[in-house]
Amino acid sequence: MDLTxxxxxxxxxxxxxxxxSAQELTKEYLERIKNKNPSLNAFLAITEKEAxxxxxxxxxxxxxxxxxxxxxxxxxxxKDVIITKGIKTTAGSKMLETxxxxxxxxxxxxLKEEGYVLLGKTNCDEFAMGGSNxxxxxxxxxxxxxxxxxxxxxxxxxxxxxxxxxxxxxxxSDTGGSIRQPASFCGVVGLRCTYGSVxxxxxxxxxxxxxxxxxxxxxxxxxxxVFNVIKGHDPRDATSISPPPLKVRGGxxxxxxxxxxxGIPQEYVGSHWDAEGIENGVKKRVQEAIAVLExxxxxxxxxxxxxxxxxxxxxxxxxxxxxxSNLARFDGIRFGGVxxxxxxxxxxxxxxxxxxxQSALIEWYEQQRxxxxxxxxxxxxxxxxxxxxxxxxxxxxxxAHHVRLLLREDFAKAYQDVDVIAxxxxxxxxxxxxxxxxxxxxxxxxxxxxxxxxxxxxxGISLPCGFAPAPDDDTGSPLKKGETRRGxxxxxxxxxxxxxxxxxxxxxxxxxxYQQATDHHLKTPPLS
Numbered sequence: 001m002d003l004t005x006x007x008x009x010x011x012x013x014x015x016x017x018x019x020x021s022a023q024e025l026t027k028e029y030l031e032r033i034k035n036k037n038p039s040l041n042a043f044l045a046i047t048e049k050e051a052x053x054x055x056x057x058x059x060x061x062x063x064x065x066x067x068x069x070x071x072x073x074x075x076x077x078x079k080d081v082i083i084t085k086g087i088k089t090t091a092g093s094k095m096l097e098t099x100x101x102x103x104x105x106x107x108x109x110x111l112k113e114e115g116y117v118l119l120g121k122t123n124c125d126e127f128a129m130g131g132s133n134x135x136x137x138x139x140x141x142x143x144x145x146x147x148x149x150x151x152x153x154x155x156x157x158x159x160x161x162x163x164x165x166x167x168x169x170x171x172x173s174d175t176g177g178s179i180r181q182p183a184s185f186c187g188v189v190g191l192r193c194t195y196g197s198v199x200x201x202x203x204x205x206x207x208x209x210x211x212x213x214x215x216x217x218x219x220x221x222x223x224x225x226v227f228n229v230i231k232g233h234d235p236r237d238a239t240s241i242s243p244p245p246l247k248v249r250g251g252x253x254x255x256x257x258x259x260x261x262x263g264i265p266q267e268y269v270g271s272h273w274d275a276e277g278i279e280n281g282v283k284k285r286v287q288e289a290i291a292v293l294e295x296x297x298x299x300x301x302x303x304x305x306x307x308x309x310x311x312x313x314x315x316x317x318x319x320x321x322x323x324x325s326n327l328a329r330f331d332g333i334r335f336g337g338v339x340x341x342x343x344x345x346x347x348x349x350x351x352x353x354x355x356x357x358q359s360a361l362i363e364w365y366e367q368q369r370x371x372x373x374x375x376x377x378x379x380x381x382x383x384x385x386x387x388x389x390x391x392x393x394x395x396x397x398x399x400a401h402h403v404r405l406l407l408r409e410d411f412a413k414a415y416q417d418v419d420v421i422a423x424x425x426x427x428x429x430x431x432x433x434x435x436x437x438x439x440x441x442x443x444x445x446x447x448x449x450x451x452x453x454x455x456x457x458x459x460g461i462s463l464p465c466g467f468a469p470a471p472d473d474d475t476g477s478p479l480k481k482g483e484t485r486r487g488x489x490x491x492x493x494x495x496x497x498x499x500x501x502x503x504x505x506x507x508x509x510x511x512x513x514y515q516q517a518t519d520h521h522l523k524t525p526p527l528s
Contacts, residue, residue, distance in 0.1 A: 001270055001284045003028045004165045005524065008074055011168060015073050017061060022055035022062070022073035029075045033119060033166050040142045041161040042151075044080050045088055046120040050265075051075065054117045060114070070225050072115035077167035079158050080121040081128050082213065083194060083202035084108055091204045092124040092136040092154075092438055095372030096441045098336030105202020106237065107171060107213055109229045114229055119167055122157030122251050126374045127327065128206045130154050130458040131181055134437055135376040142433075143185060144525035146470070146489050149430040152182030155216070159186040162216045164527055169217040169226055175207050176315055177425075177450025180462040184425035184494025187464045189511070191223045194502045196455035198239045199234030207322035208239075210315075210454040218521055220463070220511035227504060231287065245500035257513045258297030260506075262290065263418035267308040268449055277448070278427045281468025285493040286424045289465035292517050293422075293510065303418060305410045310403050316444060317387055317400035317449040324384030327377065332368025332511040341367055372377045379440065408456045415500050420510055423449050425494030429470050449496060458498055461507045462522040465495040492520075 003025050006014065014020050030048050058073035068125065078084060081091045083105040089098045104112065125135040129476050133141040133156030139158040143149040144164040151160040155172030159182035162170050172179045174192035183190025192214045203213055217223045233242045269275050271284060294300050332338060373381070387396040414421065425444055436443040453460040467490040495514075499507045515521050 004032050006168065007219055008070060008168055008217070008225050010066075011074050012072075014069050017069065021082055021218050022058040022117065023052065024052050025073065026055040026075055028146045029119055029167065036164055036166060039147060040144060040160055041139050042122055042157045042164065042166060043077065043120040044090060044092070044138055044157070045125050047087060047118050050087070051117050051119055054115070057117050058117070068277070069114045071111065071229055073117060074169070075117045075119045075167055077110065077119050077158055077161045077170040078108070079124050079155050079172045081124060081173055081204045081206075082107065082171055082457070083204070084118070084121065086496075087118075087121065089204070089520045090137070092138065092375065093126040093129045093372060093377070094137040094328050094338050095332065095368065095522070096139070097339050100336075103202065105197035106234045108202065110230050113295060120160055122155075122170060123209065124157055125154035125178075127204065127323070128154040128175055128178055128211070129323070129376045131177065131443055132431075132433075132436065133157065133182070134433060135374055137374055140433055140460070141428050144527055145187065145491055146430070148432055149470070149491070150185065150433055152185035152426075152430065154178040156182045156217050159183055159188055159190065162186070162188045162218065163525055164522060169215060169222055172214055172216055173203055174212050174214050174454065175210045176319065176454050177447045179216065180425050180450050180460055180494065180496055182448065183216060183462040184496075185430040185492060187492030187523065187525070189217050189220055189223050189464070190462040190494075191227060191504075191507075192329075192453060192460045193227060193231065193504060194243070194459040195454075196239050197231050197243055197459070197502060197504070198236040199232070199240045201234055201236040205326040207319040208326065209322060210319065214455070220461070220508055220515055223461070224504075228321055255509065255513045256295060256297075257510055260293070260298040260420065260510065261418040262293060262298050262300045263303035263414055263421045264290070264300065264478070265305045265308060265421060265423055266302050267305050268423045271302060277445070278424060279429065279468060279471065282427060282429060282493050284423050285466035285468055286422075286495050289463070289495040289514065289518075290422055293514060296513055301418065302404060303414045305407070305414060305452070307403060307406045307410050311407055311452040311455060312444065312448055314400045314403045314407070315447070315455060316383075318455070320380040320384030320405065321375075321387045321397050322384065323380040324388065327373070327381055330369070330372070331365050332372060333364075337368050338372045339370060377454050404455050407452055411452075411458060412455050417452050419500075419506060421498040423496050423498075425449060425496040429468050429491035429493060442504070453497050453498055458501060459504050459507060460496055460498045461511055462494040462496050463511055463514055464492055464523075466493050466520050467491060468493050
């Protein structure tokens with residue numbers, strides 16, 4: 001039996017029935033990681049010793065007849081922006097390459113209580129800034145479907161790990177699409193939860209009003225299982241709240257979508273699915289996915305989100321502004337710093353000067369930040385500092401927050417008529433590594449369908465909905481109206497479903513109905 005392609009539910013049953021032990025399961029995953037990770041670079045750290053110790057404890061618990069929970073003994077991977085006590089947490093940045101946290105994030109505490117098995121920490125764009133995973137200080141992650149392509153970002157390591165069967169599920173974070181977009185590129189399920197539904201305590205902050213921890217998995221059912229464990233109010237996170245009870249319209253059973261009203265934003269796809277910028281293959285797969293839900297009994301209608309075209313510009317004012325504030329704390333002293341500078345004679349030599357308290361310390365900060373932060377981090381720090389500066393705050397940051405409120409009103413109005421909103425997760429399939437590296441604007445446009453969800457705090461989920469050919473030019477340039485491209489390798493496409501605040505249960509129900517009727521989520525990349 002191949003133990004590395006089982007769902008969480010099947011692993012739980014196997015452990016209970018003693019079809020295999022937690023140690024056997026963990027060893028198989030660790031062996032697969034050792035074989036596949038050198039080429040994929042999905043993991044920055046492999047916690048073999050800790051994983052085997054946890055698995056041994058689970059086996060002892062089962063042998064004694066002690067009841068186990070659904071996630072007990074289930075291996076997992078965790079994005080390296082989530083704090084893990086005593087295990088190096090770098091946020092994909094040289095600035096934190098020596099940082100070993102003294103505490104666990106709340107989500108890690110909850111998983112530990114369940115008896116999870118941590119396989120390792122996954123690679124990501126530096127401080128979660130990016131849509132391709134090329135901004136990591138430790139090298140890019142490769143897409144398991146085609147290793148010449150990006151896995152998406154910023155949680156690309158977690159997405160690639162689940163797609164390549166290096167972990168049955170993984171945690172990520174989503175600030176503007178950083179779970180949903182890599183889930184789409186890698187052909188897995190990606191859940192971004194309602195803002196506040198999962199504690200951010202122990203998540204290294206990028207943009208605090210948009211960051212949210214979420215889940216990667218192969219099935220919607222597995223994502224739901226993990227979400228039910230990690231959700232809930234945390235007194236250490238003032239933004240976390242317990243979800244209010246919601247009355248769900250349409251359908252009766254857990255897989256029933258009859259009567260469900262699905263809205264398609266015409267600002268995203270065009271009034272007749274004729275919007276520019278969406279690859280034809282992506283458009284076709286998403287239309288087919290929506291047709292499946294319609295066949296299952298859902299009602300589909302076009303809706304309008306009038307301020308959606310301004311979402312991307314709004315996002316890229318608010319996020320850099322919050323980045324410039326959050327990253328100010330990293331000085332190379334309080335949280336470690338750049339290893340090569342720490343181990344050199346630089347600071348010691350500077351300290352020999354007449355006034356080391358000033359000249360040496362300032363130059364230390366300059367050296368740490370110039371070497372520690374990558375180009376994208378520096379870019380956003382500078383943009384954000386400018387947007388918040390005197391004379392520009394009202395023109396940029398204040399105006400962006402006004403548009404953010406208008407977006408929230410747009411969605412609230414739309415949900416008076418529909419239950420769920422559907423659209424592509426990304427306008428393209430995974431692009432070539434390096435294709436957009438020198439064009440930040442083209443890279444940012446990859447987030448066009450995801451950022452509004454973060455600006456409004458809504459939950460969203462990306463579901464694998466088939467495969468589409470990659471464009472030959474691989475430039476990532478937008479398609480003109482009516483343009484077609486000769487296809488190459490077939491790559492995954494994602495369908496994004498967006499729900500009302502705290503309405504994850506309806507997203508799960510809709511997603512499970514779709515996966516029961518299709519088999520896209522069962523397909524795995526042909527890794528050698």
